[in-house]
Amino acid sequence: VLSRLGLLRPVHVVSLRRLTALRDVAVHDDSVCIGALATLRTIETSTAVRARCGALADACATVASVRIREQGTLGGNVVHADPAQDPPPMLIALGATAVIARADGRRESPLDGFFTDWFTVAMEPGELLVELRVPALTSDARATYLKFLPRTADDYATVSVAAVARIDGEGRIADARVVLGAAGATPIRAHAVERAVVGATPSDGAIDEAAALVRDEVDPIGDDRGSVAYKREMARVWTARALRTVTTR
Amino acid sequence: MTIEADRVVAGTLVEPEYRIDGRAKVTGTARYTADNRPEGTLEVAYARSPHPHARILSVDTTEAEAMPGVHRVLTGADVRSLHLGRMLQDWPLLAWERVRLVGDRVAAVAAETLAQATAAADRIEVEYEELPAIFEPAAALAGGAPILHPEHDTYRYLRGRRPDRRHANVQGERVHEHGDIEAAWAAAAHVFEHSFDVARTYQGHLEPHVTLVWMEGERFHVCSTNKSPFRLRSQLSTSLGIAADSIVVEAGVIGGDFGGKGFSIDEYVLIVLARETGRPVRFSTPYADDMRAGNCRHRATISMRTGVDTEGRILVHAASFVYDGGAYAAAKGNADLMPGGGVTSLVGYDVPAARVEGMCVYTNSIPGGHARAPGQPQASFASESHIDLIARAMAIDPIEFRLRNAIRDGGTDSRGSRWRESTMVEVLETLRREAGAARSLRPGRGRGFALGARASPAGRGGEALQGTVAVSVLRDASVEVLTGVSDQGAGAHTMMQRVVAERLGVPVTMVTVRHGATDDAPFDLGVGGSRTTPVIGGAALAGAELLARRLEEIAPDVPVLRQLARAAALGDVRVIGAFEHVAGLHSTYGYAVDVEVDVETGQVRVADAVFVADVGTVINPVALRGQILGGFAAGLGQALMEELTVHDGVVTSAGLGDYKMPTAVDVPPLRIVLLSNPGGGPFGARSAGELANVSVAPAIANAVEDAVGVRVDSLPITAEKVLDALRARGRHRQPDRGQDVAL
Numbered sequence: 001v002l003s004r005l006g007l008l009r010p011v012h013v014v015s016l017r018r019l020t021a022l023r024d025v026a027v028h029d030d031s032v033c034i035g036a037l038a039t040l041r042t043i044e045t046s047t048a049v050r051a052r053c054g055a056l057a058d059a060c061a062t063v064a065s066v067r068i069r070e071q072g073t074l075g076g077n078v079v080h081a082d083p084a085q086d087p088p089p090m091l092i093a094l095g096a097t098a099v100i101a102r103a104d105g106r107r108e109s110p111l112d113g114f115f116t117d118w119f120t121v122a123m124e125p126g127e128l129l130v131e132l133r134v135p136a137l138t139s140d141a142r143a144t145y146l147k148f149l150p151r152t153a154d155d156y157a158t159v160s161v162a163a164v165a166r167i168d169g170e171g172r173i174a175d176a177r178v179v180l181g182a183a184g185a186t187p188i189r190a191h192a193v194e195r196a197v198v199g200a201t202p203s204d205g206a207i208d209e210a211a212a213l214v215r216d217e218v219d220p221i222g223d224d225r226g227s228v229a230y231k232r233e234m235a236r237v238w239t240a241r242a243l244r245t246v247t248t249r
Numbered sequence: 250m251t252i253e254a255d256r257v258v259a260g261t262l263v264e265p266e267y268r269i270d271g272r273a274k275v276t277g278t279a280r281y282t283a284d285n286r287p288e289g290t291l292e293v294a295y296a297r298s299p300h301p302h303a304r305i306l307s308v309d310t311t312e313a314e315a316m317p318g319v320h321r322v323l324t325g326a327d328v329r330s331l332h333l334g335r336m337l338q339d340w341p342l343l344a345w346e347r348v349r350l351v352g353d354r355v356a357a358v359a360a361e362t363l364a365q366a367t368a369a370a371d372r373i374e375v376e377y378e379e380l381p382a383i384f385e386p387a388a389a390l391a392g393g394a395p396i397l398h399p400e401h402d403t404y405r406y407l408r409g410r411r412p413d414r415r416h417a418n419v420q421g422e423r424v425h426e427h428g429d430i431e432a433a434w435a436a437a438a439h440v441f442e443h444s445f446d447v448a449r450t451y452q453g454h455l456e457p458h459v460t461l462v463w464m465e466g467e468r469f470h471v472c473s474t475n476k477s478p479f480r481l482r483s484q485l486s487t488s489l490g491i492a493a494d495s496i497v498v499e500a501g502v503i504g505g506d507f508g509g510k511g512f513s514i515d516e517y518v519l520i521v522l523a524r525e526t527g528r529p530v531r532f533s534t535p536y537a538d539d540m541r542a543g544n545c546r547h548r549a550t551i552s553m554r555t556g557v558d559t560e561g562r563i564l565v566h567a568a569s570f571v572y573d574g575g576a577y578a579a580a581k582g583n584a585d586l587m588p589g590g591g592v593t594s595l596v597g598y599d600v601p602a603a604r605v606e607g608m609c610v611y612t613n614s615i616p617g618g619h620a621r622a623p624g625q626p627q628a629s630f631a632s633e634s635h636i637d638l639i640a641r642a643m644a645i646d647p648i649e650f651r652l653r654n655a656i657r658d659g660g661t662d663s664r665g666s667r668w669r670e671s672t673m674v675e676v677l678e679t680l681r682r683e684a685g686a687a688r689s690l691r692p693g694r695g696r697g698f699a700l701g702a703r704a705s706p707a708g709r710g711g712e713a714l715q716g717t718v719a720v721s722v723l724r725d726a727s728v729e730v731l732t733g734v735s736d737q738g739a740g741a742h743t744m745m746q747r748v749v750a751e752r753l754g755v756p757v758t759m760v761t762v763r764h765g766a767t768d769d770a771p772f773d774l775g776v777g778g779s780r781t782t783p784v785i786g787g788a789a790l791a792g793a794e795l796l797a798r799r800l801e802e803i804a805p806d807v808p809v810l811r812q813l814a815r816a817a818a819l820g821d822v823r824v825i826g827a828f829e830h831v832a833g834l835h836s837t838y839g840y841a842v843d844v845e846v847d848v849e850t851g852q853v854r855v856a857d858a859v860f861v862a863d864v865g866t867v868i869n870p871v872a873l874r875g876q877i878l879g880g881f882a883a884g885l886g887q888a889l890m891e892e893l894t895v896h897d898g899v900v901t902s903a904g905l906g907d908y909k910m911p912t913a914v915d916v917p918p919l920r921i922v923l924l925s926n927p928g929g930g931p932f933g934a935r936s937a938g939e940l941a942n943v944s945v946a947p948a949i950a951n952a953v954e955d956a957v958g959v960r961v962d963s964l965p966i967t968a969e970k971v972l973d974a975l976r977a978r979g980r981h982r983q984p985d986r987g988q989d990v991a992l
Contacts, residue, residue: 065912150852150968151890151909158968224894224907230969237849 002119022075022130025049032056032134036075040087041066043074052136055143059090059162062147065154075129078111081119081186088115089162089179089187090145091132099131106130115186141166141175142246146238151225157182158225159218159234163242165197173197173247182225183218183235190217193239202247211240261751262932266869269743269762270502270736279502282459282474283533290461291320291359293519293532294366296373297542298348298355301613301898302382302395305346308356309374316372318365320526323518324356333488333517334579335480337420337586338405339398340616342488342518347380349397349576350613351898352542354514359522359530382898386550386571386610389418397576397611407487408584420578420609421586427665428602433565437556441639444552445631446963448892449545449573452620453883453910456504457539462519463529469520471498476510476737477775480582482767488517496520499766500735507883508620510737511777512544512580540908541900544580544618545893547588547609548573551631555595561645563601563654566663568594570607570628572617578609580618582777588617588624589707589778592664595632596625597673597702597837598651599660614895619777621880622939625703626887626946630964633699633947638960647698647951648681655700669833672863672926673702676837679861683922684841694856695956696843699944705836705865705928705936707778714780714830716788717771719823720749720796723761726810726817728753730762730792733770734785739938740872741781745789747868748931752793754809771825779938782868783930784830790931792826799824834928836935838862842948846957851972853889853953859920865928865935874921877941881919884945886910890965 002008016022022035025046032052034043040060043049049057063069063077063086077087078098088111096111100123111132114122123129137143143164147157160181168174176197178190196210220231273279310322325345332338344353356373360366383389383397396417398404404411414422434440461472469491475481478498486493503510515532522530534543549572556565570592578586585591592607594600609617640650655673656662680698690696708714719731730749736742742762750757764770773785799822800812807815816822843857860877867873890909894902902908927933946964954960959974 148850148852150850152912153914154912155909156906224892224902224909226967226969230972233972234850 027052030136032136034074034132034134036129036131037073040069040072040074040077044069053094053134053143055145055162056087056090056094056134059086059145062086062145074132078132079121079123079129081115081121083115083118083184083186084156084182086145086147086157086160086181089160089181091134092179092187092189093162093164093177094134094137094143095177096132096134098129099133100127101130102127112189118185137164138166140168144242144245146242146245148234148238156225159183159220159231159238161238161242163246165243165246167247172199172201178239178242180214180218180235180239183220183231185219188218190214190239192217197243207240207243207247211236211243214239261747261757262866262868265871266740266743266747267757268740269746281456281502281504282461282472283456285461285472285501286531287463287529290529290531291361291522291526292363292366293515293522293530294358294363294370295354296356296370296375297538298344298351298353300348300377300379301351302380302397303348303377304380305344305348305355306376306378310356312372312374313358313369316365316369318361319358319369320528321359321522322356322369322373323521328518328521331488331517332404333484333514334577335484335512335582336407336584337411337578338407338488339401340514340577340579342521348377350542350615351900352538353576357518357522359526382613383418384612384614384895384898386573386612389610389612390416394418397613405487412585418611420574420611422606422608423585423587423592424606425592425664426604427661428565430565430602430604433602434556436558437564438559439643440554440556441635441642442552442554443635443638443962444550445634447549447551447627447630448964449548449615449895450620450887450891451540451545451893451908452507452509454505454507454509457534457536458510458513458515458543459533460513460515460519461529461531462516462523464523464527467495469496469523471496471516471520473498473500473513473516474503474510475500475513475516476503476506476735477777478735478767479733479772480775481513481516485516485520489520497766497768503735503737506737506776508623509544509618511582511775512618536905537903540893540903541615543615545615546620547617547624547627549627551627553594553631553635555635555639557639557643561640561643561650561653563595563598565602566595566600566605567603568592568605572607572609573612573614574609575612575614575616577616580616582619589619591624591628593625593628594663595636596629596662597656597700598654598662599656600663601661603663603665605663613898615893615900621883622703622943625939625943626884629699629701629944630946630950633944634950634962637697637947637951637954641954648677651698651700652677666833668835671835672837672924673700675924676700676839676861676863679922679924680839680841680859683859683861683920690843693956694843694845695952695954696841697948697951697953697955698839698841699948699951700839701940701944702835702837703779703936703939705834706780706783706830708780709832712774713778714784714832715828716773716784717825717827718745718785718788718792719771719825720792721823722813722816724817726813728755728760728796728813730760730789731765731770732762732785733765733767733773734776734781735764737776739776739781739876740869741776741785743872744782744786744868748786748789749793751932752790753797755813779936781938782934783928783936784828786868786931786934787828787830788826790826791828792824795824795826831929834935836862836864836928836937836940838940838944840944840948842945842952844949844952844956846953846971848957848975851968851970851975853949853966853968853971855885855917855949858917859922860941861922861924862937862940863924863926863935864937864940865925865930866933867923867925868931868934873937876937877921878916878919880941881945882911882916883942885916887942887964888946888949888966890967892965
């Protein structure tokens, strides 16, 4: 995409097509291990993913059209680091980890913090993203991915919200993660919103109050999908909707 | 979706058609223009302007000419006296002295490969002096505005003397008046005034404009995606000073049109390159360039004022249309240099007195051209929104208001034309019945109506209404129709096949349709103005009639298959089918659209829609369905999302990733109800191509107001605009729905 836009003129291009081992989805120690070359369609239709972190399958299912999802890979999607992509906010909200290979071994990096700027990730030359590890959602947690598409089903999000919440035995929100897509240079974790809802008993008032904080956490650009002011407002609306979804039993 | 036809013709026409071009397209063997690449073909790339308006101080091609693979670099200086255009030739083949839009072609490179041509084009050094640019029509007419075409007096106008204009920055204008206007204003009980804005949109043909030119001896062979090959030949001949019979234009399989394929830009400069290099030369327009420097649908600002009596009957109407024509008028084919239906105010209503004026203005942006029903969606959005606002203000049911004013037989429309027959009332009655019967509105939903009509086909006489085909019996006793009409995907060739088979009483498999180049086929004006089925279909029917008579002479009183066998043995049985369609008929239609509005986001979702149209006898039932559904989808796009956004002359949505058009899953179910009052085409067919896209937007705007009480008066009706309107009214929550519109 970047080279087609003239933003990147690669001297060499290395094909990963024959690294078939990186296409698999496996389960280890209650984590889903997704090969970097697994297609978005594979994840969308994977029973292992559906059973453990179904919201990730849902997020992948919102990417463009089925033709694109048959070709596009999760690893490519992540390292491309377009902030309007759908899987990254959901991966961050689910607490996923990137496994990165290099000549002298492997390292792991939480996906939260992995995206550093527009189209930029915390990787060095000589490194290759090989796997994404997603912990299974616990039985007391719920997750959702909401993508606001006022134009067409295959569009980029005007704004998107990935949310995960865990409700404790008292019915209070024990833990929450809220991550927004298409709302700044990278996926944006809404820490203020999270802090405001943790410990609260879910109610319309509590959720609306917390969601209002997201306006100052996002930093969207104005474009054909809406002005800056509109996107901030939509971040609020969809954050509230996402929180309602994950806190409603 | 159901198709209900009141009247069908027995025989071939009741069967769903088998597309003549279907197998080749599905199997990938159909040859589009871009599939032709003769040995030795050179590829072409352009150096384009980065400025919306600038003087060219110098062009240095030295480095580019020395690049590998480069055969020729052409600049404006090489072709400086030459301009192109369909009616007004105001677009230089290559810019010289000045550029007038971002993406204007400054120099052309022909090289062995596209990569070489592109690399060389990148090395052309152009020195510019930026000039003040005009982005708004109002600014173009203001005192002290820069004149974008100081040399406008020297431009060739292809139809006699170019009409006078009030300002040098005006491309064309038109004023119409009829009736006793002053008396009517004085008599009006109420006067309503509203104004509207419509965004620029892109036609959206998936195949870009492609051209291949080579020389055969002294003749230029032009392979083009242009859907009007004979007109292109004449435009090329006039512009370049080459005799028409030295140019052969061939339009092969065309990959979508939607109005954009009647205009050519690159054929001209490619002819020069082919002559100078002696090699075939080819150009395939990059999609982004097609969108930013092609020929978009005109942006418009429209104001309307209407006086009615106490019962809501229209007495008098005034309208002003201002179109943003962009940098060149070249893409428009009409004598008045306005988008075709540019001043079609209040179509379908009786307007006893009116003054309607329209103007198309130069700006430093994308040249306006033809897009499916040029001018009509703009006019319809304004007209049908205006009508709805008046009905609402007078508390008259929207269908009832339209019924009171619908044009009837002998009525006068806003252009002063008398309708000899009108099916507008029947459309309205049907719409009321169908919309009411099918659905009851849930709270939070709203319903909007919009009517429309167009001349069937366009044209008040002359070439547009005349068609000619040649019909022959081949050696194998089959029948061949030879036509100059290229099939741009709408099914023209299948239509001709069915008409001829129906008339002769033979299976469709015995009739083939051959598309000929301009040196082979009979003259034809080209696909456009919804003329193909009524006019060319009429010619095919006339040809079949003549052939039937001829066969009866050759072998009287025997079955047609034996007649054909006899004719084949005889050899050289060929007739010319010529037809002239009557002027002044109309195809009428209307929409009822239900929407749901998300009051927290402003998002509008079309929940349901019904389309009623009088298209006369149906020749290609499957293609008709495609035309109507495709038109609905196009209308939906224009209504809710499509806009070629331009900032400081730069198109910021020049790609289908940002410029979104509805996909299959975005188009809600559409119910189609067809009336079948016979028209003037073959077996009573009427025009159908440019109906379904026109009135979707006003129906949606009207439905939005019905649902949540706010009016959006500009297209597209984005979620943000709806939310802004809701906020402006201080209404954040779903309002209690009052009484549903009585139906």
